[in-house]
Amino acid sequence: MTNAAAPASAELDYSSYLELDQVLTAQRPRSSAHDETMFIIVHQVYELWFKLLLSELAELQRQLESGESGAVLHTLRRLLAIMRIVVGQMDVMDTLTPSQFAEFRGRLGTASGGQSVQFREIEAVLGLRERRMTAAQSEAGRLRVEAATSRPSVFDSFLRHLAFQGYQIPQEALDRDVSLPIEPSAAVQDALVVVRRDNLVAAQVCEALLDLDQLLQEWRYRHGRMVLRVIGSKCGTGGTSGAAYLQKTMAIPVWPDLWAVRDRC
Numbered sequence: 001m002t003n004a005a006a007p008a009s010a011e012l013d014y015s016s017y018l019e020l021d022q023v024l025t026a027q028r029p030r031s032s033a034h035d036e037t038m039f040i041i042v043h044q045v046y047e048l049w050f051k052l053l054l055s056e057l058a059e060l061q062r063q064l065e066s067g068e069s070g071a072v073l074h075t076l077r078r079l080l081a082i083m084r085i086v087v088g089q090m091d092v093m094d095t096l097t098p099s100q101f102a103e104f105r106g107r108l109g110t111a112s113g114g115q116s117v118q119f120r121e122i123e124a125v126l127g128l129r130e131r132r133m134t135a136a137q138s139e140a141g142r143l144r145v146e147a148a149t150s151r152p153s154v155f156d157s158f159l160r161h162l163a164f165q166g167y168q169i170p171q172e173a174l175d176r177d178v179s180l181p182i183e184p185s186a187a188v189q190d191a192l193v194v195v196r197r198d199n200l201v202a203a204q205v206c207e208a209l210l211d212l213d214q215l216l217q218e219w220r221y222r223h224g225r226m227v228l229r230v231i232g233s234k235c236g237t238g239g240t241s242g243a244a245y246l247q248k249t250m251a252i253p254v255w256p257d258l259w260a261v262r263d264r265c
């Protein structure tokens with residue numbers, strides 16, 4: 001349902017509509033190093049894409065919960081298009097050499113992408129609910145991630161969507177404590193095998209969700225490799241072991257059941 005658009009104001013132009021005065025003055029390098037501007041802008045653009053991902057994920061969940069199968073596929077297509085940009089954008093950061101980064105790294109203090117509230121929110125909305133690296137987030141940030149963790153994840157909404165269509169989704173999966181990480185379930189996999197065999201639209205939704213899962217893993221891989229080439233095996237500004245810590249996160253699947261059913265097709 002769309003709201004009626006507000007009447008256009010006579011003073012509204014391109015710059016004021018997009019609040020460009022605010023956006024384009026929000027880059028404040030802490031050093032005189034040329035490359036710090038790129039570093040700041042790439043991070044800011046990431047946060048804007050994260051904001052859009054969260055908005056589209058909320059719409060996806062609403063559509064799943066209200067049984068709008070066609071709209072679900074459309075929203076998933078948009079989410080995948082955004083995620084491909086998010087992965088590819090790491091190309092820009094790959095151009096930062098270790099010596100260029102060293103010129104301003106000291107000015108970052110303990111600031112780290114690991115404190116990105118929106119990234120943690122995306123993980124929680126998808127269903128990754130292990131608490132990692134939330135220290136140093138603001139109180140408001142912590143509350144946002146906690147709120148996302150206490151709501152049903154995208155996978156919970158998908159299972160409800162399937163149950164509503166008459167598929168035999170195990171009751172314990174529908175009634176689970178949603179604040180906990182999603183555990184693989186043989187009974188859920190049994191249901192997904194049937195769905196994939198009998199329902200073309202729902203099978204496409206399964207494939208698109210798997211694409212989303214794979215793209216998040218690809219982002220982790222690209223980010224981890226970029227970190228290795230820029231800081232080698234040094235520790236991160238956020239206090240982890242750096243590339244070694246990130247390596248461990250690279251192969252975390254979002255929805256293990258969607259991967260497990262590949263053995264059964």
Ligand code: HEM
Binds near residue numbers: 242
């Ligand atoms: C020179 C560029 C970058 C370096 C050296 C770097 C380094 C790191 C390191 C070492 C970590 C682990 C936490 C820590 O100890 O700090 C980390 C985590 C993270 N970084 Fe970056 N990063 C860079 C660019 C980016 C960019 C452009 C983004 C985009 C938003 C980003 C987002 C993240 C996120 C979300 C995490 C948490 C990952 C997780 O815990 O699964 N980083 N980064």
